[in-house]
Amino acid sequence: MVEHDSERLDAVFQALADPTRRAMLRSLAERERSVGELAEPFHMTLAAASKHIKALERAGLVQRTVLGRTHLCRLDAHPLHGGFEWLRHYERFWNRSLDRLEALLRAEDRAQRPAVPAASPPSPKPRRKPRE
Template sequence: MVELHAPQLDTVFHALGDATRRRMLRELAGGERTVGQLAEPFAISLAAASKHIKVLEHAGLIRREVRGRTHLCRLDPGPLATAHDWLAFYERFWTGRLDILERLLREEDARQSPASKGDDS
């Protein structure tokens, strides 16, 4: 059974609920970036980018290291793994339901098939 760690999952899904933050995470999957590099693709200020980064940090999805005046961010995939595990539980649930539906439809087709063959003669 999936452990729900509700507060952590809530913050992770909140962080992932914004397209800007998801794109920032995608960038960080390629390696560490400065706050300026993360803000660059967007029409947002450094202050706005910093707010997005703080949400990602709060969720534990990134780590920020200060080197002099430079803030370097790097991806921390641990909380993503927790979210993936939570989603995987429901993936198995829906896969099971769809397998049952497929079996029922095949059985229905098999029942209708002999009747159709008799009509063709």
């Protein structure tokens, strides 16, 4: 099971590594699109677009439905969850590292501040003699 998950995660990251495929996924997040609609913004052939879509399908990110000669693609974002969880591990790592760095910098700032003498209590005001 772990090997299958690892292979799926590899496929997700390979699919996301290409800017054209990321743009296709953004487009599919809006609505279902045909292969031709996905190819159009990139001025690529249907065959070239189909290769990108196949990489997205291998990762499980796109589901394709064939209606006659039209191939419709829709986003399946579920596999992105595995990538998100993998990245969360490193988010926790960086948060801990940045928290330690912040603590060190604050301690350094405190050590470099000149000592401020304690404020002495105010001296009492002289009392006036009452007028007679």
